[in-house]
Amino acid sequence: xxxxxxxxxxxxxxxxxxxxxxxxxxxxxxxxxxxxxxxxxxxxxxxxxxxxxxxxxxxxxxxxxxxxxxxxxxxxxxxxxxxxxxxxxxxxxxxxxxxxxxxxxxxxxxxxxx
Amino acid sequence: xxxxxxxxxxxxxxxxxxxxxxxxxxxxxxxxxxxxxxxxxxxxxxxxxxxxxxxxxxxxxxxxxxxxxxxxxxxxxxxxxxxxxxxxxxxxxxxxxxxxxxxxxxxxxxxxxx
Numbered sequence: 398x399x400x401x402x403x404x405x406x407x408x409x410x411x412x413x414x415x416x417x418x419x420x421x422x423x424x425x426x427x428x429x430x431x432x433x434x435x436x437x438x439x440x441x442x443x444x445x446x447x448x449x450x451x452x453x454x455x456x457x458x459x460x461x462x463x464x465x466x467x468x469x470x471x472x473x474x475x476x477x478x479x480x481x482x483x484x485x486x487x488x489x490x491x492x493x494x495x496x497x498x499x500x501x502x503x504x505x506x507x508x509x510x511x
Numbered sequence: 512x513x514x515x516x517x518x519x520x521x522x523x524x525x526x527x528x529x530x531x532x533x534x535x536x537x538x539x540x541x542x543x544x545x546x547x548x549x550x551x552x553x554x555x556x557x558x559x560x561x562x563x564x565x566x567x568x569x570x571x572x573x574x575x576x577x578x579x580x581x582x583x584x585x586x587x588x589x590x591x592x593x594x595x596x597x598x599x600x601x602x603x604x605x606x607x608x609x610x611x612x613x614x615x616x617x618x619x620x621x622x623x624x625x
Contacts, residue, residue: 439615487554502554
């Protein structure tokens with residue numbers, strides 16, 4: 398079981414509200430990721446970080462922002478939630494061993510914007 | 512265009528039966544292929560990883576095969592159990608290190624009935 402945590406697990410919120418999805422890992426991994434996953438669809442990378450004070454946008458355009466002030470913490474923020482943001486958000490961290498990267502995923506946050 | 516295609520999209524089998532899931536990819540260069548199991552409402556968990564030189568890898572009742580020439584992989588589940596009900600995701604990396612990019616399939620939704 399990976400030591401990566403996400404809160405909240407479920408969130409129902411009204412349009413226009415600001416929300417922050419929390420992600421933390423205790424494995425000391427430098428690289429962390431945020432993915433968006435809709436039912437029956439593939440994971441889409443929306444943000445990633447190589448380490449403290451490093452953040453990059455992923456492949457899928459997202460109105461969310463992230464920060465990486467501490468190694469273990471990688472929160473994702475939506476300034477003004479919209480129904481189109483309804484989805485599952487998965488956080489992951491990774492390590493490299495024997496030349497291969499292994500990603501560890503959190504349990505996800507299911508977001509519903511009304 | 513780098514892609515990962517999985518089939519079937521969904522599969523229902525009876526408890527105790529075997530099944531095989533397919534993954535075809537066009538990712539190049541190729542570093543490794545990983546199969547993940549994602550239970551409903553949870554994050555993906557790695558089952559197997561195979562590099563270019565590996566043809567088969569087992570993890571308990573799960574056996575993955577890789578044909579790097581035809582760019583095909585399969586995941587065989589033996590003597591299925593109810594707990595095998597999940598989405599199985601094929602992920603291909605173009606570089607093994609944390610600088611690599613991951614390409615996700617949409618998954619095969621497996622349901623095991625008693």
